[in-house]
Amino acid sequence: xxxxxxxxxxxxxxxxEGKEVFPCVYWGLVSQNHRxxxxxxxxELREGDFAAxxxxxxxxxxxxxxxxxxFRSFRGKVGIGHVRYATSGRSTRYWLLRxxxxxxxxxxxKVVLAFNGNLVNVKxxxxxxxxxxxPRSSSDIxxxxxxxxxxxxxxxxxxxxxxxxxxxxxxxxVVGITQRGELFAFRDPLGIKPLCYGCSPNNQTxxxxxxxxxxxxxxxxxxxxxxxxxxLIWSEEGARRERIVKGxxxxxxxxxxxxxxxxxxxxxxxxxxxxxxxxxGRNLAREDPELERRVDVIVSIPSTGDDAxxxxxxxTGIPWxxxxxxxxxxxxxxxxSSSEEREKIIxxxxxxxxxxxxxxxxxxxxxxxxxxxxxxxxxxxRMAGAKExxxxxxxxxxxxxCFYGIDMATFGELIGSTHGEEEIARLIGADSVHYQSxxxxxxxxxMRRDELCLGCLTGEYPTPLAQRIADEMRERFxxxxxERGRVYEVx
Ligand code: SF4
Numbered sequence: 090x091x092x093x094x095x096x097x098x099x100x101x102x103x104x105x106e107g108k109e110v111f112p113c114v115y116w117g118l119v120s121q122n123h124r125x126x127x128x129x130x131x132x133e134l135r136e137g138d139f140a141a142x143x144x145x146x147x148x149x150x151x152x153x154x155x156x157x158x159x160f161r162s163f164r165g166k167v168g169i170g171h172v173r174y175a176t177s178g179r180s181t182r183y184w185l186l187r188x189x190x191x192x193x194x195x196x197x198x199k200v201v202l203a204f205n206g207n208l209v210n211v212k213x214x215x216x217x218x219x220x221x222x223x224p225r226s227s228s229d230i231x232x233x234x235x236x237x238x239x240x241x242x243x244x245x246x247x248x249x250x251x252x253x254x255x256x257x258x259x260x261x262x263v264v265g266i267t268q269r270g271e272l273f274a275f276r277d278p279l280g281i282k283p284l285c286y287g288c289s290p291n292n293q294t295x296x297x298x299x300x301x302x303x304x305x306x307x308x309x310x311x312x313x314x315x316x317x318x319x320x321l322i323w324s325e326e327g328a329r330r331e332r333i334v335k336g337x338x339x340x341x342x343x344x345x346x347x348x349x350x351x352x353x354x355x356x357x358x359x360x361x362x363x364x365x366x367x368x369x370g371r372n373l374a375r376e377d378p379e380l381e382r383r384v385d386v387i388v389s390i391p392s393t394g395d396d397a398x399x400x401x402x403x404x405t406g407i408p409w410x411x412x413x414x415x416x417x418x419x420x421x422x423x424x425x426s427s428s429e430e431r432e433k434i435i436x437x438x439x440x441x442x443x444x445x446x447x448x449x450x451x452x453x454x455x456x457x458x459x460x461x462x463x464x465x466x467x468x469x470x471r472m473a474g475a476k477e478x479x480x481x482x483x484x485x486x487x488x489x490x491c492f493y494g495i496d497m498a499t500f501g502e503l504i505g506s507t508h509g510e511e512e513i514a515r516l517i518g519a520d521s522v523h524y525q526s527x528x529x530x531x532x533x534x535x536m537r538r539d540e541l542c543l544g545c546l547t548g549e550y551p552t553p554l555a556q557r558i559a560d561e562m563r564e565r566f567x568x569x570x571x572e573r574g575r576v577y578e579v580x
Pocket of ligand 1 (some may be wrong): 227281302341342343344345490492494541543544545546558
């Protein structure tokens, strides 16, 4: 698959016995490096002020001199960390450096934050910020932290977070530390991005993580997800939960199930991602009565297609051949890269064995966004001798942009917004293209339709400004106007 966007990973920890939490934050982020490789960072409270380390690229391995130094210098009992893939803000090296997180905001009263998501009412928030001085970064995190800080003046954390939840439209799963040494975490009222928490076997260290794999790697117990509109605080006084906004619905990003989350993660109060993906594969098989006659072998694009391929194999009995393998140390995710980088990464990342010579194959892949990745994969499969290539996508057809943190900003870049299955097959060089139905997809997640964000699949967004922007963009696109990227951020 081939997306790009700000699907970041966050992690925070608090130890009630006063022991250092850095090792736990480090490993929590290592397990979530798939959520962002543009930059990483850590922050903690040190002698009344915030200390932070941020850098570009993937998190280095534990024996790397930088990490060894961090293990020696980060000794606090409360800490947060972040891995970033940029969708908001600019992506030149200069701005990537400026936009790294965690982000320290404020002068006298300070707060440090890290977040996963994307804000929609950016123009309004940026205008507010400009009235008080120039922004330091191009990322949404500055807007969010300034809003929080503004609320903290003369008030408490609960009211400040309430101000964010009511004054900001968009997706935000946040971890942060106050100068009083509290660890806090909150999630937008629709709970668009994942966030869960858990604790150590001795019940002394609490951790909050984008995905449950961040808890698993530390051998922490999964407790629950942070509810949409909920704030959690850990401090010397203990742990506290506040449901600040109780919305009428939730709108969890459905793309997490198909692509972003690790297969061994639990989402939405304990739903196993790989079980859901297996069901996607069973659905694809059930929805195509011709499948068994059409193909000799099932092939998956690793790793997000693997579980679905297993499900398809279970239903049909067609052999599942692991003919496409990843080069283990080419780690960049194709979707979260620029288009030029993407082409190079796909070529280097996937290797196809010769076992496909003369065979008709069903290729199970998570999604198709722009089509360049699929085209490249198909070319490799043809070179390996595949006779017929039938593409099966677990994520239904993407028709509309995303405004909540996945890098699909315009209608024009989405192959599914302007082309049907037959045309797409021709454009990418496949013999046929099949999507899982929307109904099948929703059923497999075990969620109700109104509990998921399906904006990019249906053009119906869970927040009003995103809907308005999408409608205006569609109108302009259909009238032939050239799209300008992330219009809602352009001033
Ligand atoms: S629009 Fe699509 S990618 Fe964006 S949050 Fe909604 S489901 Fe996820």
